[in-house]
Structures are given as C-alpha cells and as structure tokens.
Amino acid sequence: MxxxxxxxxxxxxxxxxxxxxxxxxxxxxxxxxxxxxxxxxxxxxxxxxxxxxxxxxxxxxxxxxxxxxxxxxxxxxxxxxxxxxxxxxxxxxxxxxxxxLEVPNIPCAETPVGSDESANRLVKTRGEPGSFSFTPRSHVELGEMLGILDFERAARISGSGFPLLKGHGARLERILIQFMLDIHTMEHGYEEVAPPYMCNADAMTGTGQLPKLAEDMYYIKSDDLYLIPTAEVPVTNMYREEIIKGSLPIRHVAYTPCFRREAGAAGRETRGMIRVHQFDKVELVKIVEPDQSYAELEKLLGDAETVLQRLELPYRVRELCTGDLSFAAARCYDIELWAPGQNDWLEVSSCSNFEDFQARRAGIRYRNSSGKTVFPHTLNGSGVALARLVVAILENYQEADGSVVIPEALRSLMRMDKIQPRS
RNA sequence: GGAGAGGUGGCUGAGUGGUUUAAAGCGGCGGAUUGCUAAUCCGUUGUACGUCUUUUGGGCGUACCGGGGGUUCGAAUCCCCCCCUCUCCGCCA
Structure with missing residues (x-):
C-alpha cells in the first residue's frame, strides 16, 4: 500500500x-x-x-x-x-x-521500463545447457519410466493438476527440502520457520494477495481461511501489527506446500509438474532497514542461486520490467532453470524487494537507531520452488536409457547415485 | 464442542459515569550525586490522524484501555455483537 x-x-x-x-x-x-x-x-x-x-x-x-x-x-x-x-x-x-489497497507499488528507479515480458532484462546466464546424443525426454515420460511420478492416480484422487510422487521421486523431493533448508540455515544465516498453511484474510491482505488475487486462492468457507499460495504470507505476517523489538535484519526460511488455483490457466502446461495446484517450496523472507534493502535483495538472489550452483544446473536470471512486475514488488529478479525436455526455461524463484509496501499494509514497524517507529522493507524469494526443480533435475541429468543420475551434492543424502528405470 | 475466568501503556497492576489529562510500581531515556559499581534523588516516557509553525524540531487539536456498534451533555467504566488467551471437561493424531 x-x-x-x-x-x-x-x-x-x-x-x-x-x-x-x-x-x-x-x-x-x-x-x-x-x-x-x-x-x-x-x-x-x-x-x-x-x-x-x-x-x-x-x-x-x-x-x-x-x-x-x-x-x-x-x-x-x-x-x-x-x-x-x-x-x-x-x-x-x-x-x-x-x-x-488496489494501487500497485511504485517500481524502483532501476527497474527497466516496458509493457511485457519481452522488455525483461537478462542479468546473467550460469552453467552450460548439456548436449545430448539423444532426444531428451520430458519429465513426464521419465517419471513414468522410473516409476516415480503418477499423474493418473493423482487425478483419480484430486483431479487434474496435482502431483503424486512415489519411491525415489518422493525421496528426492524430501531430500531436496532438507538440502536447501540446511544451506540457508547453516550457511546463509536464516532462521527456520514452520508456519501455518492456512491464513486469514488480514494476513492475505497484508502481503498483497487480497483483494486482487482472491480468485487464485483456495478458500475454506466454513472457517474463513485461505490455503497459502506461498510461505511469504504466513512468514511475513508473523510480524503484522507489531513494532518489532530487537535488531534488523530478520531472515527466515520456511518450507511449506503452496496451493494455487491457477484460475484461467487451463490448457497451459497442463501436463506434468510445471504448473500444478499444489507444490512444495522453500521460501526466504527478510525484514530489513530501508537503506539496506537493495543490498539485501542482491544477497537474497545469491542465496537462491547457491542452491542451483550446488546442484550444477544451468540457469539464468532476468530482471522483470515495470509491466511484468507483480503487484506488490518494487524490483524483482526471476531465476529460471533450463529444462531440456521442455526446451524452455522454468521459473523457480522470484526474488523481490517490496520496500515498505507490505510493511505499511501489514502494520509491521520497528524502531530505528534514533528511536523513531518506521516501516521496514520486506523482501522474499524462493530458495527454490520444488516441483520445477525436480523437473529440471530429471531432465538435465537423464541418460539415453531413461535413468537419471543424482546430482553429486545430493548423493550422500539420497544414499544413491542414480535412479534406474523399472524393468 | 461444553463450562468458567480473563484481555488496561514496553511490563506488572489500580480504576464500576465527570478532580483520570489512565494512579502506582518496574523498565527505558536524560540529568544530579558519586574513586568504580550499586544505591539514592530529580525530570521524562506510546501510536495514528488533522492542523499550524517549519532549522533539528516543536505547538495545538482529535482519537486510541482486545475489535466493532450503541446509550449519554460526557464511557476504560453501562448495553449488544465478535475475536483472542487461560483453566477444567469432552473428542482426538
């Protein structure tokens, strides 16, 4: 606001x-x-x-x-x-x-001006998209060959757009959560949080999901609660209507499932795990002094990138232009993973600085060094989103026979080097 | 889900219609005293909005005692609705 x-x-x-x-x-x-x-x-x-x-x-x-x-x-x-x-x-x-509540945030001065995605600025590309001596398969095909993804059964249980991981796939997802949480808590100084997965309307308004995005969320009428579309909501709202005691910055990392109705997305990327109604995500949230927020945004981006570097996955970073910027953001970097089976880049993280936009909505304040109560700046970014990360691992690490090599960094946690196709 | 008890400033805790402009204490900040510390003494103390003066800032006003309505010339205090916390019971992974 x-x-x-x-x-x-x-x-x-x-x-x-x-x-x-x-x-x-x-x-x-x-x-x-x-x-x-x-x-x-x-x-x-x-x-x-x-x-x-x-x-x-x-x-x-x-x-x-x-x-x-x-x-x-x-x-x-x-x-x-x-x-x-x-x-x-x-x-x-x-x-x-x-x-x-319906006025969007003012983009920061450095944000490139443009009306749509085509004006986004390429910041960097890291890692070499691997070359394949065969036609790389989609994760949907690989998942079936390996017996680790089952969309048919997921649809039987919940309808289309829900993931069902089995065996080594479910294990890979769990190991990745732990892998990322450990990096951010033990190396990057974030405090881990396990928040509620349902939030009330005030919390949703605080971070900017309401009133504009009501149609994109799952709503539980009998209890007047929303399923969270991202951990950003419960974690940022931990400090709603509060004058924060103690010093900034506050850095939290949270693993949560995320629920999105993806209204109006029918027909787009409906197959597979790229656009689903439920996915896991490790989210980074920061509350910082206003004059530190842009330096903290760069660090946040670096923290998310670390994960992809450790996993040796090719990615690129793009800065969103004014026309592509989300409602509450003043500046935003998207991280996109290369997915050879899609022959496309997949967004796995949006690292945003909201300046004081969310803090003002949510009534989050702190006392600065001269004792005055002021709105801090809030930031968040995925570190990173899991469903698409699994897609990228499967598609980048696949071999001609459909087996998938486990990235080096995960092998000890996974206790295996390779997932083999079912015979 | 049922019954009861509560919710007052950073904290503890008084206050049942007008000397309350929210007592007192603790804490915080500033000062005095003081070999150091402690103790003591004095002063000070929140948030939001409006408005004026704008040099940092300050002056004036309004509102705020869990939230929202109402009664009244006047509400922390009386009435209604809602939320939350605690205790006990029930149910339960």
Whole structure:
C-alpha cells in the first residue's frame, strides 16, 4: 500500500509509475476523497473539542448544584452533527482504504521500463545447457519410466493438476527440502520457520494477495481461511501489527506446500509438474532497514542461486520490467532453470524487494537507531520452488536409457547415485 | 464442542459515569550525586490522524484501555455483537 501522503504530494510520480506498469487505476477518485475527508475531519474535531470542553463544564455545574440544561441541549445538537459527520468520514475511510489497497507499488528507479515480458532484462546466464546424443525426454515420460511420478492416480484422487510422487521421486523431493533448508540455515544465516498453511484474510491482505488475487486462492468457507499460495504470507505476517523489538535484519526460511488455483490457466502446461495446484517450496523472507534493502535483495538472489550452483544446473536470471512486475514488488529478479525436455526455461524463484509496501499494509514497524517507529522493507524469494526443480533435475541429468543420475551434492543424502528405470 | 475466568501503556497492576489529562510500581531515556559499581534523588516516557509553525524540531487539536456498534451533555467504566488467551471437561493424531 502506498502512503496517502505520497499520493497527495508526489502525484505525478505515482501517475507515471501506474502508467509504466500498464495500470489504468484512477487516482482522481482517491485524491478527491482524501480532500473531502481532511476537511470533514478538521470540522468534526473542532466540534469534538467544543463538546469535551462544555461536557466538563456540565460536570462542574452539576457538582455545584447549578442548572446545566441549556448546555446539555446545545451539546446534544452538537453530538448529532458530530455523529453525522463521523458516519460520512467512516464511509469515506472505508472506500478510500479499499481503493488504496488496489494501487500497485511504485517500481524502483532501476527497474527497466516496458509493457511485457519481452522488455525483461537478462542479468546473467550460469552453467552450460548439456548436449545430448539423444532426444531428451520430458519429465513426464521419465517419471513414468522410473516409476516415480503418477499423474493418473493423482487425478483419480484430486483431479487434474496435482502431483503424486512415489519411491525415489518422493525421496528426492524430501531430500531436496532438507538440502536447501540446511544451506540457508547453516550457511546463509536464516532462521527456520514452520508456519501455518492456512491464513486469514488480514494476513492475505497484508502481503498483497487480497483483494486482487482472491480468485487464485483456495478458500475454506466454513472457517474463513485461505490455503497459502506461498510461505511469504504466513512468514511475513508473523510480524503484522507489531513494532518489532530487537535488531534488523530478520531472515527466515520456511518450507511449506503452496496451493494455487491457477484460475484461467487451463490448457497451459497442463501436463506434468510445471504448473500444478499444489507444490512444495522453500521460501526466504527478510525484514530489513530501508537503506539496506537493495543490498539485501542482491544477497537474497545469491542465496537462491547457491542452491542451483550446488546442484550444477544451468540457469539464468532476468530482471522483470515495470509491466511484468507483480503487484506488490518494487524490483524483482526471476531465476529460471533450463529444462531440456521442455526446451524452455522454468521459473523457480522470484526474488523481490517490496520496500515498505507490505510493511505499511501489514502494520509491521520497528524502531530505528534514533528511536523513531518506521516501516521496514520486506523482501522474499524462493530458495527454490520444488516441483520445477525436480523437473529440471530429471531432465538435465537423464541418460539415453531413461535413468537419471543424482546430482553429486545430493548423493550422500539420497544414499544413491542414480535412479534406474523399472524393468 | 461444553463450562468458567480473563484481555488496561514496553511490563506488572489500580480504576464500576465527570478532580483520570489512565494512579502506582518496574523498565527505558536524560540529568544530579558519586574513586568504580550499586544505591539514592530529580525530570521524562506510546501510536495514528488533522492542523499550524517549519532549522533539528516543536505547538495545538482529535482519537486510541482486545475489535466493532450503541446509550449519554460526557464511557476504560453501562448495553449488544465478535475475536483472542487461560483453566477444567469432552473428542482426538
């Protein structure tokens, strides 16, 4: 959420930001309501002041046994005016709040300007896509040959778009979770968190999933809870409506399943594990001092990259342009793994700096060195998403007979070197 | 799910309609005293919005005692709804 003062005082900057994002949001409505609100608030508060003074006077008169009927009648009239004005102010507040929650964040100055994906900036490419003496298979085919993926049975249980891993596939997924958690906790200084997988509407609003993305989430009506689309939601909201004690930065890593309805995605990448309604993810979340946030974003990106380097997987990093940036982000890097079976790059991480956008929505504050309570900056990024990581491992490490070599870094944890096709 | 007890500032904890502008204590910060520490004494203390003055900043006002409504000239206090915590019972991996 943007500060109403920012919108008021830097109107042109905000308008430009909305334009580069391709948003047609109408700021005029907000500005007009804000002006009406401030004038009403001033008027109502003057009346309240009068009422407070006279009420005290009434108390004094009654104590001295004098008559205060006249003052009381006057204040009754004043009270009626006040409650009418307060009702209008409440109405404006609620409309204004609703509108403010729909204004996207302002991209940072370095974010490349562009209307869509084609304007994203290639930051780096690491690792060599392997060359194959055979036509590389898709993970769907490999999964079947190895007996580790079973989409047919998953559909029987839950419908299309759900993963079912078996045997060495299930084991690989579990080992990867541990592998990544260990790197981030023991080498990168993150504290591990195991959060709830369901969140209330306030939490979803705090990080920016609500109100815009309601249709993308699973909602449990009987309990008014949402299944989390990412651990970002519960972990960031640990500090909602709180003035954080102790020093920043806070760094958390959390493994959770993620649930996404992927509404409107039917027909796209429906086969396999690339776009599913449920996937596992190891997520990194940081809460930092504002002047550190961009340095912390680079470190966050590096922390996620470490995982892919250890696994010796080819990847690239792209910086999203203004038009491709997610609602709450000011700057964002996507990490994409090469998947030879798809002949395409797969997004496995988005590392974003939200500046104070989420902190303001969620009411997360801290005391800076001069003792003032201010909004910290929040960041997060996957470190990394599992379903697609498994896809990339299977497809990059496959051999001609359909067997898959276990990446060196995982062999001791997996207690095997290679997954063999079922005979 | 049932019954009961609670929710007041950073913390403990008073306060059942107007001397409360939320007592007191602890903690924090600043100062005094002091070989050092401790103790003692004095001062100070939160958040948001509005407004004025804008030199850091400050002045004035309003609201905030779990959240939201209501009664009243006036609500931490009375009424209604909701949320959360604790204890006991039930159920349960």
């Amino acid at each position: 943007l500060d109403i003062k920012t919108i008021r005082e830097r109107e042109m900057d905000v308008r430009t930001a909305l334009q580069t994002r391709g948003s047609d949001f109408d700021l005029d409505c907000i500005l007009e309501l804000d002006m009406e609100r401030r004038s009403l608030v001033g008027e109502a508060e003057a009346l309240k002041h009068e009422r407070n003074v006279v009420s005290k006077e009434i108390g004094r008169l009654k104590k001295e046994g004098e008559d205060a009927a006249e003052q009381r009648d006057q204040m009754r009239a004043v009270g009626e005016r006040i409650s009418k004005m307060d009702a209008r102010i409440r109405e404006i507040d609620s409309t204004l709040q609703g509108l403010l």
